[in-house]
Amino acid sequence: MADKKSKKVLIIGGHGRVALIATPKLIAAGHDVTSVIRNPNHVSDIEAIGATPLVRDIIGLEVETWEQRLTQYDVVIWAAGHGDRDSVEGTYAVDRDAALTSLEAMRNLLARGEHVPRYLMVSFLGSLNLQVDPEDSFYAYAESKKQVDRELLAAEDLDGLILAPGQLTMDDSPGGGTLLDPENESPWERKTSRYLVAEVITEMVGREELPEKKVLAFTDGKTPPSEF
Template sequence: MKIVIAGGHGRIARRLGRLLTARGDSVVGLIRNPAHSSELSDDGMQPIVCNLEAATSDDVTAALAGADAVVFAAGAGPGSGAARKYTVDHQAAVLLAEAALQAGIRRYVMVSTRGAGSPPPAHADEVWAAYVHAKTAADDHVMAQDLDWTILRPAALTDDPGTGAVRLTAERSVGQVTRADVAEVLAALLVTPATAGLVLELAQGPDPVAEAVARAAHNRTGAPCP
């Protein structure tokens, strides 16, 4: 498969890129900063400089040429204000969806967040509330498109070593999950088309990643688990 990862220099994205290239996929990473190109190349990815806060739909469509799937793993990141939660976490995801449709790419996997889909708690600070609102709006937009989308909402993220064991359900995620395990789940979702149309909550748990993804697909289709 040829897979394009938006936010290609992110901590989940780089882990995902290495997993995908190791299994033989062709991976493009969309990045904002040209200085990050060499790191993506070292990971085995093809870097393309495409600032999703400034690009047009035609710009992004060109960057997606020949792809079989896209992954939205971009984010404004820690330290950014509420305004960039809108321009990156919402608007860039919308732009990627528009470009995917224009390019004829159906598979769209979204890295969302815990708490999306519901109003932020009353005690949330302004930036976290803006982030949850932006992610919710982005998820809602993608789900309304004629795409084979999957929305993944991880629990609190850590940089601990991956465990290979998760909890992947439609129920609200609690606790934590490593970025390495998020990347492994994303890699599995990309080759499990029966997970299209699902909103999945992810946390550390008891199930090997392959089993968790197969069960999610089974629960959607009723087909036997492999």
């Protein structure tokens, strides 16, 4: 394992907006970042912010391939998302199936006594309990996240954390946040800057230990992430 100030980090979904903001912060903190991207046209964008691009389509990636990749890192950040809410099939393929396969790989590594990285899942506030109308375009994403987050919570031996921000914005960082109860909050009533999410990611990557609770729900506020 790398020491506290220098970790090997793998960001899955490296060209997403949160990942593109978090990557320079992680590098500035002394970490070595590899970004998994699907589109080879995005390689130059990743290189421009100081990370190593890894062009790979995570859809259909086999468990064994995940195992070989994940064990090379100290921290894995799941920031991937299909994005196109009109493509239900694609949403399930990325946000549910690919994520679940990565978790299966983590459990396999743990069972064999191999190196298992820390796992940070970027999710959303209320993911574990939110009820969405099946006719709503948000349904496939919400159901995917619910299943994956519950799976991560059930894997008690994994060093994992679910980041649960409110509705994401591109507002400037408020300089801090407010911790919330993930059981009693709606994602529609709270807003969270993507810049704050990136700061929280950087804080959690660098920590010796993660918070005791495996769901970190937060919105914009005044408490610095170092106190989360």
